[in-house]
Amino acid sequence: MKNRPLILVTNDDGITAPGIRTLVSIMKTIGDVVVVAPDRPQSGMGHAITLDSTLHIEKIHVNEGDYDAYSCSGTPADCVKIAVNEILDRRPDLVVSGINHGSNSSINVIYSGTMSAAIEAGIEGIPAIGFSLLDYSWNANFEHSKSYIKTIAENVLNEGLTEGTVLNVNIPNLEKNNIQGIKICRQARANWKEEFDKRKTPQGKDYYWLTGKFVNYDKGKDTDEWALENGYVSVVPVQFDLTAHHAIQHLNTWNFNE
Amino acid sequence: MKNRPLILVTNDDGITAPGIRTLVSIMKTIGDVVVVAPDRPQSGMGHAITLDSTLHIEKIHVNEGDYDAYSCSGTPADCVKIAVNEILDRRPDLVVSGINHGSNSSINVIYSGTMSAAIEAGIEGIPAIGFSLLDYSWNANFEHSKSYIKTIAENVLNEGLTEGTVLNVNIPNLEKNNIQGIKICRQARANWKEEFDKRKTPQGKDYYWLTGKFVNYDKGKDTDEWALENGYVSVVPVQFDLTAHHAIQHLNTWNFNE
Numbered sequence: 349m350k351n352r353p354l355i356l357v358t359n360d361d362g363i364t365a366p367g368i369r370t371l372v373s374i375m376k377t378i379g380d381v382v383v384v385a386p387d388r389p390q391s392g393m394g395h396a397i398t399l400d401s402t403l404h405i406e407k408i409h410v411n412e413g414d415y416d417a418y419s420c421s422g423t424p425a426d427c428v429k430i431a432v433n434e435i436l437d438r439r440p441d442l443v444v445s446g447i448n449h450g451s452n453s454s455i456n457v458i459y460s461g462t463m464s465a466a467i468e469a470g471i472e473g474i475p476a477i478g479f480s481l482l483d484y485s486w487n488a489n490f491e492h493s494k495s496y497i498k499t500i501a502e503n504v505l506n507e508g509l510t511e512g513t514v515l516n517v518n519i520p521n522l523e524k525n526n527i528q529g530i531k532i533c534r535q536a537r538a539n540w541k542e543e544f545d546k547r548k549t550p551q552g553k554d555y556y557w558l559t560g561k562f563v564n565y566d567k568g569k570d571t572d573e574w575a576l577e578n579g580y581v582s583v584v585p586v587q588f589d590l591t592a593h594h595a596i597q598h599l600n601t602w603n604f605n606e
Numbered sequence: 607m608k609n610r611p612l613i614l615v616t617n618d619d620g621i622t623a624p625g626i627r628t629l630v631s632i633m634k635t636i637g638d639v640v641v642v643a644p645d646r647p648q649s650g651m652g653h654a655i656t657l658d659s660t661l662h663i664e665k666i667h668v669n670e671g672d673y674d675a676y677s678c679s680g681t682p683a684d685c686v687k688i689a690v691n692e693i694l695d696r697r698p699d700l701v702v703s704g705i706n707h708g709s710n711s712s713i714n715v716i717y718s719g720t721m722s723a724a725i726e727a728g729i730e731g732i733p734a735i736g737f738s739l740l741d742y743s744w745n746a747n748f749e750h751s752k753s754y755i756k757t758i759a760e761n762v763l764n765e766g767l768t769e770g771t772v773l774n775v776n777i778p779n780l781e782k783n784n785i786q787g788i789k790i791c792r793q794a795r796a797n798w799k800e801e802f803d804k805r806k807t808p809q810g811k812d813y814y815w816l817t818g819k820f821v822n823y824d825k826g827k828d829t830d831e832w833a834l835e836n837g838y839v840s841v842v843p844v845q846f847d848l849t850a851h852h853a854i855q856h857l858n859t860w861n862f863n864e
Contacts, residue, residue: 394653394683395716403802403814422816425652425717430814433800455729457848458653459683471713471797499862507860510853512795529864532857534849537770539729542691544661556661556688558680585853590715591792595768595843599790602765604757606787 353379353441353505356431356469360390360424360448360461363408363417367447370490371479374497375444376415378505382440383408383417384431386461390423391450393461395468398422403430424465432472442505443469446479447497449488453480453518453572453582454536454564463516467588470514475504477514482576483521492524496581500530509585516584520576531580536571538564611637611699611763614689614727618648618682618706618719621666621675625705628748629737632755633702634673636763640698641666641675642689644719648681649708651719653726656680661688682723690730700763701727704737705755707746711738711776711830711840712794712822721774725846728772733762735772740834741779750782754839758788767843774842778834789838794829796822 355375359368363385375381387406404421418435420427428443445465452460462478469476479497481488500517509515516535520527540560547555564573572582613633617626621643633639645664662679676693678685686701703723710718720736727734737755739746758775767773774793778785798818805813822831830840 389658392655392657394651394655394722396652396654397650397717398816399650400647402805403816405812405814426816429800429816430802434802434804434814455846458725458729458846459655464652467716471716495864496862499864503860503862507856510850510856513850513853527864530862532854534851534854535847537847542687544688544692546692547660554663556663556692558656558661558684558687583857584848585850585857586848587850587853588713588716588848589793589795590774590842590844590846590848592768592771592843592845593792595771595845596790596792598765598768599841599843602761604754604761604788606753606757606785 355379356440381415387419395464424461425468428468443476448480450484454538528579531575533572536573537566613637614698639673645677653722682719683726686726701734706738708742712796786837789833791830794831795824
């Protein structure tokens with residue numbers, strides 16, 4: 349590559365999150381960085397986009413001064429759309445999202461704002477990666493994740509990605525010495541067993557908090573859950589053609605009474 | 607089936623939308639209906655869930671009196687979670703979402719609140735269908751869609767769905783005589799070419815509205831876009847295992863410098 353690659357950095361925890369600062373510091377070592385990230389946390393936003401209200405962008409003062417950063421009033425997917433169409437003066441070579449404070453493995457990919465930003469970039473034809481660390485705390489230690497993130501990003505820049513795919517990378521919360529390496533995986537079959545925490549308002553009306561327990565039904569050793577439990581960084585190629593091609597034949601046997 | 611099937615009806619246009627009323631009227635002819643739907647429009651919400659605020663449910667008075675209806679302060683995916691876990695006294699046999707006012711074909715499945723409700727049900731192991739009519743107006747005429755929706759729902763109840771899949775059904779905005787029938791399809795490769803409408807606040811600050819143009823890159827005659835353009839009701843089986851299995855082999859050739 350003649351010029352340094354242009355790397356767009358975003359996330360769903362908001363522009364002030366420690367995770368995105370770490371991601372910026374890694375990306376600065378391999379390319380020119382522009383940050384466009386939500387102005388507040390957007391966890392659990394799935395692939396939401398803002399259709400019914402206006403979007404606002406604010407240029408942010410960055411201490412280091414060696415990259416541009418913008419906060420956006422929208423969702424992670426909005427950030428990618430507005431960055432590519434209104435903020436950047438050329439098409440980015442790579443979009444990275446994260447580092448998320450908390451896992452986006454397995455079925456969490458569906459609910460993940462972090463991954464929605466990566467998927468939005470993929471839809472626009474730009475190579476993209478979502479990174480997540482298995483530690484929900486704001487003070488999570490991202491130090492041990494740096495070398496893995498760097499080498500995965502470099503591979504994507506050098507090799508490209510299969511058309512119609514982006515990467516979902518999850519990093520176990522372990523000391524560097526205890527990480528076993530990087531493992532290419534499939535998404536484990538798992539879901540959340542919801543537990544609604546039912547409470548009463550001071551006025552005596554019921555309301556609920558959504559909580560739940562993650563349940564992994566999948567014993568496969570080729571899954572992201574297995575990899576993470578066994579100390580590996582998991583890398584799942586994710587597609588946005590949701591067609592269940594294997595189900596088409598069965599549906600074609602149906603009789604419809606129209 | 608010995609008992610009448612229990613059918614949960616939801617949507618993303620909100621509980622007062624004409625589309626959901628039509629869907630309820632169809633479902634009442636084949637089963638016992640309970641409605642749990644958002645208390646306001648939630649279009650473009652993707653697979654958002656409510657993690658950072660409380661959920662409220664309100665029992666709604668229904669004129670006909672022959673089914674129960676609840677409005678919920680959350681997203682379409684929240685509605686399915688709270689219905690299954692807190693409202694219904696038994697597991698539904700079918701979850702239907704819609705009828706959406708507007709298309710959810712092709713890449714729109716990613717942004718669709720209608721489909722996120724169906725996918726959430728699928729994750730919980732319940733057969734599910736999202737229905738959309740290709741007419742965005744609130745006064746859309748749903749009359750011609752009724753027989754198609756009924757026969758598709760009956761087939762799902764009788765035949766079940768392939769594990770890990772739900773159906774994305776889109777209905778062209780045509781007179782019944784001009785509809786060619788039902789076609790099983792794959793998701794067309796298409797996206798939105800964003801056009802941000804940039805304006806100034808009265809105080810002179812820039813802001814944006816997200817608009818765009820839908821672009822179909824896919825000439826295949828087996829796609830949902832082809833079917834709809836040619837007067838068919840499109841049925842796409844949709845999966846929530848997002849793994850791009852065909853991309854794994856390439857990734858396994860990469861060299862990582864950890």
